[in-house]
Amino acid sequence: MRAADGRVDQRVLAFVTLALVAFGLVMVYSATSASAALGNGDPMSYLKRQSVYALLGVALMLLVARFDYHRLRYLAAPLLLGSLALCAAVLVVGPEINGARRWFILGPASFQPSELAKLSLCLFAAVWLARRRPPRTLGELARPLGILTAIFCALILLEPDLGTTVTLCGTMLAIFLVAGVPFLPLAGASLLAVGVGLLAIWVEPYRRERVFSFLDPWSDAEDSGFQIVQALIGIGSGGITGEGLGESVQKVLYLPEAHNDMIFAVVGEELGFVGSVLVIGAFAAFTVVGFRIALRCKDPFGKLLAAGVTALVCGQAAINLAAVLGLAPLTGIPLPFVSYGGSSLVVLLAGVGILLNIAVNERVVEARVPDRRRGNGRARAAGARSRGGAARARSQRDVGRVARSRRVAAGT
16 A cells, blocks of 8 residues: 555656646746847747756656665765865856856856755755754754754855755754754754844845845835835736736846746746646645655655655745745745756756655665664564574474483383
């Protein structure tokens, strides 16, 4: 029955993911065709690049889905160290784009190390917590996972990229909750993270403007509140069924970054309330299935990893949707699988591949491991050996008694 449930979850998760990727390609083309035609004469330029990333990501997802996730334990430390080195290197050698150093430019392609860092830290945390009892104090929580998270957050904040930092902290919080970390150390770590986040907002003028514009975007609708106001106008003008695919006005004349973190506003304008609800419903289904996989998995490592990957995808989606709908300050976080961006798409599809493998690998997990049961396994093996030895001894005594009785009978 569990195997059948795993197959169902795997198929639902694969369908939802591929549907979001295909939908994202359509919306990227819709959001960029006009501006690309005016800019370089090729209305399909963004679609072509995103399609290459999508094909690469889907191929990686299928490959990872066939790769036994237990072996990822051996890749956790190298991936973490590589991500840490890349996040540090991009601050030095990465080109400055719009005042930020977040990408390595490799010819026509680009790579954002912070996207890999999120998945790498998630994997390392799952490996570390699966082999140990949950941290009981703030000091235990800090060594080493809290310190590693703080180092990554500091590097990413220097890029600067507050949105990715928030996503990273949210993912780690989900993993700690599933691991069974008590409330008090989690509350202390959360308060510390919130305090550092508020300080990071206060020291950067553009971040302060985003927070104040979120509180009242219409007070400065021509400057700091412009992006939120235009997003809300686009969503509101879509009505129930929308203006029609490709018919958005906001994406051409008013809405900045329409193909990236603001793509949901284009969805709302062109496909209306119906299209918006379908997108939100797809991410809700992803959340339910992802956490079902985590809850059903008996291996602590698989459980933590599945919960972390699900939180990574759905937490990022929740932050993006809340920002576009005016429920949270703008953070620059793309909408997973839908927004334009190669690094995010490829890394998240690799994460989905891990989830697909965990969904159907439960029987192997139960037969192999978990690490915390090794001592019990040795005890059971020793008990079995002792029981076997006792049975052999009893058998030998029985044979001896039979032989003695025969000799006595022959003598009489």
